[in-house]
Amino acid sequence: MRYLIIRTAALFIMLTAFLPASVFAGEMTFFTIFHVDKDQTYNCTFGLRDDAIPGYDPLDLPAPPAPPEEDLDGYLTMIEPPPYLPNRWYKDFRPVSNLTLDRVEYYPFHLVSSHIGELASISIATGAFNALPYEMWVQGPNGLYEEVPVPGSINFTITSSHMFFYWELRLDDQVATSEKTWAGVKSLYR
Numbered sequence: 001m002r003y004l005i006i007r008t009a010a011l012f013i014m015l016t017a018f019l020p021a022s023v024f025a026g027e028m029t030f031f032t033i034f035h036v037d038k039d040q041t042y043n044c045t046f047g048l049r050d051d052a053i054p055g056y057d058p059l060d061l062p063a064p065p066a067p068p069e070e071d072l073d074g075y076l077t078m079i080e081p082p083p084y085l086p087n088r089w090y091k092d093f094r095p096v097s098n099l100t101l102d103r104v105e106y107y108p109f110h111l112v113s114s115h116i117g118e119l120a121s122i123s124i125a126t127g128a129f130n131a132l133p134y135e136m137w138v139q140g141p142n143g144l145y146e147e148v149p150v151p152g153s154i155n156f157t158i159t160s161s162h163m164f165f166y167w168e169l170r171l172d173d174q175v176a177t178s179e180k181t182w183a184g185v186k187s188l189y190r
Contacts, residue, residue, distance in 0.1 A: 026050055026096075029127035030136070030150065032167065034074045034111050036120040036158065041074030045091045045127070046107045046167065052093040056082040061091035071114040076107060099132075099171050107167040115158050122165065123153035137168040 029047040033040055042063070052059050055078065062085050066073040081087040092107060099105045113120070124136060138154060139145045141163050148154055 027128040028096075028132065028134070028169075029129065030124055030167070030169075031127060032074075032109060032122060032124045034072070034113075034120060034122050035153075036072055036113060036115045036118055039072045039115075041072055041111070042090060044074065044076050044089070044109065046076055047093055047127075048096045048099055048105070048169075049093045050096050052095045054094060054098065055080050056085070057093070059091065059093040060089055062086065063088040063090045066112065070112075073112040074110065076109055079106065079108065099169065103171045105169045107169070109165045109167060111158070111163045111165065113158050113161060113163075116161060118158050119155060120158050121153045121155045123151070124148055124167070125151040133172040135170045135172050137170065138165060139168060140165040 027047065027049045029045060029049075031043050031045055033043050035041075044063075045061075049059060060078075063075045065086065065088070076089040076092045077087045078089060078092060094105060109122075111120070111122075122138065122140075124138075135147055136150050137145065137147050140156065141159060142156070144154075144156060144165075146154065
């Protein structure tokens with residue numbers, strides 16, 4: 001009996017290693033912010049959660065319109081926003097399955113600024129996190145496309161009053177999302 005319990009427990013542990021990543025993913029949260037001199041934008045939050053759905057859900061937080069006197073504003077936009085809300089967001093969460101299916105997820109981010117010609121930076125940090133291996137890339141104007149270590153930041157010059165950026169979250173491990181059938185797992189131990 002004791003042998004059967006130990007064998008069952010060992011088999012369960014081995015099987016969990018072959019389950020899809022979304023079973024363990026939980027949440028990946030990133031915080032991003034633009035800095036120009038001593039000014040900074042509102043801290044925007046994006047990422048993946050098991051309980052999120054594609055598009056708008058209760059986890060997403062719309063951003064109000066910028067005040068008229070604001071000379072620095074940053075916000076996220078959704079790729080497929082709801083038609084009844086402005087496409088300005090402080091939070092944008094998507095399901096973990098989005099990333100595990102196609103291995104990449106894009107988060108558009110906008111900077112509106114009157115600081116043309118000045119040096120700025122965009123920084124990123126993590127919040128809640130899981131063990132999925134990933135890479136974070138930033139795409140932007142003037143050919144900007146580079147990997148950013150998290151936490152980290154990159155510098156750029158503001159060349160326009162409205163600049164578009166994309167955070168590109170890439171899943172970095174082929175094994176993490178491989179799905180195994182029960183028959184495939186059993187065949188490993190015959």
